Each structure stands twice: as structure tokens, then as C-alpha cells.
Amino acid sequence: MEICVIGAGYVGLVTSLGFAKLGNNVICVDIDINKVVSLNNGIPSIYEEGLEDMLIECLEKKNITFSNNIIEGIEKSNVIFIAVGTPEKNDWDIDMSQVYEVISQISNNILNYRLIVIKSTVPIGTQKKVNKIFLENGVSVDSFDIVSNPEFLREGRALHDFFNGDRIIIGCDSLRAKKIMKELYEPFTCEIIYTSPETAELTKYASNAFLASKISFINEIANLCNKVGADIETVAYAMGLDERISPKFLRAGIGYGGSCFPKDTKALVKIGDKHGIDFKIVRGAIEVNEKQRFIPIRILLNKYGSLEKKIITILGLSFKPKTDDIRDSPSLTIIEELIKNNANIKCYDPIAIDKVRNIYSNIMYCYNLYDAIENSDCIIICTEWDEFNSLNLGKIKDSMNYPMIIDGRNMLDGKKVREKGIEYYSIGKSN
Numbered sequence: 001m002e003i004c005v006i007g008a009g010y011v012g013l014v015t016s017l018g019f020a021k022l023g024n025n026v027i028c029v030d031i032d033i034n035k036v037v038s039l040n041n042g043i044p045s046i047y048e049e050g051l052e053d054m055l056i057e058c059l060e061k062k063n064i065t066f067s068n069n070i071i072e073g074i075e076k077s078n079v080i081f082i083a084v085g086t087p088e089k090n091d092w093d094i095d096m097s098q099v100y101e102v103i104s105q106i107s108n109n110i111l112n113y114r115l116i117v118i119k120s121t122v123p124i125g126t127q128k129k130v131n132k133i134f135l136e137n138g139v140s141v142d143s144f145d146i147v148s149n150p151e152f153l154r155e156g157r158a159l160h161d162f163f164n165g166d167r168i169i170i171g172c173d174s175l176r177a178k179k180i181m182k183e184l185y186e187p188f189t190c191e192i193i194y195t196s197p198e199t200a201e202l203t204k205y206a207s208n209a210f211l212a213s214k215i216s217f218i219n220e221i222a223n224l225c226n227k228v229g230a231d232i233e234t235v236a237y238a239m240g241l242d243e244r245i246s247p248k249f250l251r252a253g254i255g256y257g258g259s260c261f262p263k264d265t266k267a268l269v270k271i272g273d274k275h276g277i278d279f280k281i282v283r284g285a286i287e288v289n290e291k292q293r294f295i296p297i298r299i300l301l302n303k304y305g306s307l308e309k310k311i312i313t314i315l316g317l318s319f320k321p322k323t324d325d326i327r328d329s330p331s332l333t334i335i336e337e338l339i340k341n342n343a344n345i346k347c348y349d350p351i352a353i354d355k356v357r358n359i360y361s362n363i364m365y366c367y368n369l370y371d372a373i374e375n376s377d378c379i380i381i382c383t384e385w386d387e388f389n390s391l392n393l394g395k396i397k398d399s400m401n402y403p404m405i406i407d408g409r410n411m412l413d414g415k416k417v418r419e420k421g422i423e424y425y426s427i428g429k430s431n
């Protein structure tokens, strides 16, 4: 098929490459000309496992091209995916300006039938609204269909998730659109659910809010473990053996971040408010998550009283491993609190360090893990990068000013750390 994807962010780029890899011809449009030029030269704009190789392969096969000309994209394709950003506004509402700008451009430039697929996470009712805008702009009812097809990919595993998702949800109200979507998703083996646009739109929010609530739930249990001497790892393991609960998403820590959970949970609460539904559980999940990232600061203040001139090392800056994404990362809140407390901060991350360098000027950025640890008064692990599993504890003990680790991701063996004479704190582990 001839496909246009508007937006070359995480979702847009992965969708473009996925469909190109499957043999479709894809034109991916973005307003950022620098991004377009780099991508056409095989240089990815984000870090994502396997993405660079797939980009080069698809460029060589001429299955993909990048452009900043949206009209060209609209003209050359029969299916148009919208994958532009829907950021959070200050009042938890969603900023839909990018989506509506694109909708206006498509509806003003469409000459014959196009299928428009909304991939961006959008408020419930958007498909209907977009449909209305097309008609108001004089596009004939025969010339378009609008489909809701939310994305469930996880950063760090985005390409894997594209090809091996748990399900595909297609919200459409026309047989013509359904037929095209069926053909497009023909190579996929997972269950494909055809439903109403509203159901598809809500499924995305419900899934993310549920997962976020699961994390906040286990984090509250972990906080109680710390008080009563129970072990969160065992509690979570034993809970997870119950098939109805499942062991996934029960990892306690300093909470979730990223571009989806924080934004989508707040958006769902806001959408609920508009319809007179008070989402108490989701509100609670948000509140718990926002507090969770302050735990390391509390531990430090209890230990040292004042953090003035203390050297604190942050290991891991991205909101989770295998990505350079720092959006709403707990590490940033922790850095800001440490700055307020006049601590000296050293940080290390295998991939995301340069992104943080653009934000804070008065902290020390280390490109070697052990440089970041030297003379430190405490290490805070914020992201569970694989390489932190094999820390040389002896070397750490010798090079720190005071041997102390706050394991915000519960990844180390506390017993082994303590045996080396290092003070160890976790989120609810008994050892």
C-alpha cells in the first residue's frame, strides 16, 4: 500500500518503519527539516533497539522516504496515519493543536478517497469530531473515512512490539475502512479487534491507566514492606502466581515516568471530570507515583540532615532502560530536589546523558560509571540499566566518600551489597 505517516516521533517513526519493512511504500512527514534530512541519511532521531538497521534497510530498498512536505504525503498515499504529539497541558487536558493542524491540512488538500488513521493518543470522541471537521470543510462523504487505531508500543521494545503486539484495536464506522485496515494488518497474527471509534479510543486510556495503577499499588505495598519488615519481592512474586493478577508490572521502585503513563492517567481523570465520573483510583495512582520519586531524598535527609556539599551520584537518567527518553523521568525530579538542597550532583547514564546536559548546567556529567561514583556520599539508582547489575562493589566501596546505595529500582542483591560494607536501601525489599 501507499502509506503516509505524519509525525516522525517514537510512534510515527516506528509505524513508518514497520509498514515499510512489510513491503509497503511509506512516506513519513515531519515539520522538522533537520530530522527529515538526518532520517533520509539513515541517522535515527531517537535511540531504539534495531531501529538504525531497519531504517538503513528500508531506505536501501526504497520502501521509505522522509519529507517535510505534507501535501506530497497526502497526494502520494491512500492511507494516512496521524502520529503527531498530543502533549499534556498544565490543567491535565490534552493539547490537540498538532492533530487539528494536520486535520485541517489533510481536509483542505484531499482530492480523492483517503483513509485517515489516528494513531496519536487522543480524547474519546476525537474520531467523531474529525469526521465532522472534514464534512464542514467540504470534503464529500465518499472521499474519506476516519479510523481510530491506538498504539500500544513500549519504548525500548518498540519495533518488537510493532510486529508482536498483544492486540490491534481498530475503531471504525465504515465497511470500506474496515476492508482497507484488514488488508493493511493482514500480516499480523495477534487478535485484531474491530469496534467503535469511542471504544478504541477509550481502550488506550484504560490500558495505560490500569498499568499505571498496578505500579502505584505495588509501590504502596512496598512502602508498607519497608515499615513492617516484609519483603516486596516475595509479596509480588506470590501475588503474581495468581493468574488473575499476573506477575507483570509488579516491580516496585521510584515510580513510572515516560511520555505515556503520566500524561494518559491525568488525561483520563480530566475526561472523566468532563463526564461527571470521578476516577478515584487513577487519581490515587497519580498521587502515589508523584510521591514515590521523593523517597531517595527522604532517605538522604534522614541520614545526613543537610545535603549541603554532599556529593550524590545519580546512576541512570532515562525513565527506563534501553531508551534515551527522559520525559517525566523520576531522575529529573530527584536532581531538582538535590539542587534545592545544595548537594553536588554527579550523574551517569549509558545513553541519555546528553539529553540531561541540555537541562542542568551546574551538575557533573560523567561518561564513565566509576568516575561518577568517586568521592560520592551516596549512589541513587534511578534506572535499571543492565550494566548496573555487575557493579564492582569492592571498587565502589573504596572510591566512595561514604559507602551508601539507594536502589530506586530494587535491582541489586542487598545482602551482597551490605556484605561489602555498603549501606543499602531499597523500596520494600527485606534484604
Ligand code: UDX
Pocket: 151, 152, 153, 154, 155, 156, 208, 211, 215, 248, 249, 250, 251, 252, 253, 255, 256, 257, 258, 259, 260, 261, 319, 320
Ligand atoms: C507504556 C505502555 O506500556 C505502552 O503500551 C504505551 O503505548 C505507552 O506507555 P512505555 O512508557 O514505553 O510504554 O514504558 P513501560 O515499559 O510500559 O514502562 C512505563 C514505566 O513504568 C517506566 O517508568 C517503568 O520503569 C515503570 N514500571 C514498569 C515500573 O515502575 N514497574 C513495573 O513493574 C513496570
